[in-house]
Amino acid sequence: MLNSKALCYTAHMSQIVAIDFGGTNIRVAYFPTPEPPPTKHSKLPTCASEGPQAVITRIIEAIRAILPSARENLRIGVGSPGPVNPYQGVILKAVNLPGWVNIPIRELIQEQFGCHVAVGNDANVAALGEWRFGAGKGTSNLIYLTISTGIGGGVIMDGQLLLGAQGLGTELGHMTVEPEGPICSCGQLGHLEAVAAGPALARQATALIETGRPSILAKKLDEKRHLTGKDVGEAAQEGDALAGEIIERAGEIIGRHMADLAHAFNPEVFVLGGGVSQLGPLLFEPVERSLRAHVMNPAYVEDLRVVPAALGDDAGLIGAMVLASQ
């Protein structure tokens, strides 16, 4: 079990290798003690098209390359795309990684290094990182949302990471916000991810431009034949009205969903991470406005803070270190 209370007595005696991997990169870091910063780190391409066995071999080689010669109470923590069963250390299915179904990654790493290995869903692990060493430091009830190509979530309640019966919680981006809405990466309709993640913003911009609405994105669409969420965010920051509307609407929907989550979890802080959340006030203002407008009682927002993530791309690595240390 992931238990924050266990941290204190392992903190001074473990050295930790943390791994954070996804569809694009594998990142590995070595922490001589369970706290940031790491003393060594490396980054290599995932080469996901080569299949799970090749990627796992690359992960294992990257761990070996970063390990110190003197190993003492080594622990390894892995943040993986999900869903992941953290109790069994099995990746049920890794989004953006073709062929990754029921991969017993804990066992595969454990048989190489013979040490404690902990595996967690990437968003849950990043939530742990932001909670212990980032924007949520010092809190006990936190909701972390990462908004980029997908939308992931992690929840700390009463100082514990929420996992659920098989450890498949807390997929907060896969909850319905528009019942008749667009199809989600998971196959269901109208999830938050399908409406407010980067690809959704790009799709919305493309559709509006195709109706003849003026936008500085029209030229980019003509040239690249394809927009990204980043393109929409940049256009909004340059003052493009169409892009601004899309970001504002996404913020309103994210804020309304956060009100629903406030009713469900009553957190003291929402930490927003991921590329989309780097838009600053353009996103945070409609989010906060919508959140406050949609709560059923002002008590839910009186002491509630909405803050940007503090660890950036390192949240996953630092969180994997926290996970391993527990």
Added chain:
Amino acid sequence: MLNSKALCYTAHMSQIVAIDFGGTNIRVAYFPTPEPPPTKHSKLPTCASEGPQAVITRIIEAIRAILPSARENLRIGVGSPGPVNPYQGVILKAVNLPGWVNIPIRELIQEQFGCHVAVGNDANVAALGEWRFGAGKGTSNLIYLTISTGIGGGVIMDGQLLLGAQGLGTELGHMTVEPEGPICSCGQLGHLEAVAAGPALARQATALIETGRPSILAKKLDEKRHLTGKDVGEAAQEGDALAGEIIERAGEIIGRHMADLAHAFNPEVFVLGGGVSQLGPLLFEPVERSLRAHVMNPAYVEDLRVVPAALGDDAGLIGAMVLASQ
């Protein structure tokens, strides 16, 4: 903090008075030890229109009447309409109880009896009851939904009642299922409660009958000028097509929301209580079908059970006893 682990060492030494009250009735029970059944109980009308002071006086008199002459390690547990701040023992606002705003009920009872008093939201307290002694016995990750005039929720995760920062979780009936949907009792739009609780079913039946659709409810509507959720449920059980459609649609929406909650919490069991849930297969079949159709990965439902509540109207009283014993 509500902590299940504390139960073991208080279980053999406390005598408990449990109170469960709402807009209609006050129920009080005496448990000589922290387990059902109670050896004494009473029920009296709330007379909510008389205002908070009169109702609290009635509650205190009812406690006094049921107390044994020999008091030893007395504890009192109260299940109250919410939102409630259980840490402070304050009712922030009691639905259906006019004038109940920021009532420090724990303090008011404590100054009369000078003993430990614990206060909780009625749905959270009922969830505790069903978890310890009802349909969720033996589980560690449970979601309780009570579907009647309103829709309340309670969540046990890893053997702990989820409360959140101010103890205002887990209002699972106040989450958006139809963004443009009907207005909810809380003032927001399209919450599950506004779409699938008893009054919503009655409103939907009335609207369809007024368009000229045939139904055995038409005569009742003519006579009473007003339908209830119970009327719709009874008509559905008698085979009325219109009523059946309404219950089926409610079941589908409840099931879809349960899929969202499965993604968020990954429970091992859903316990459904309240009047609407007594409809049996008429409700449970569309609920189960919709739940299974809307999960993002089969792993969420492989070991998931959906069961009717087992304690009936006693869930609140037994839960208030569990709450006090902790």
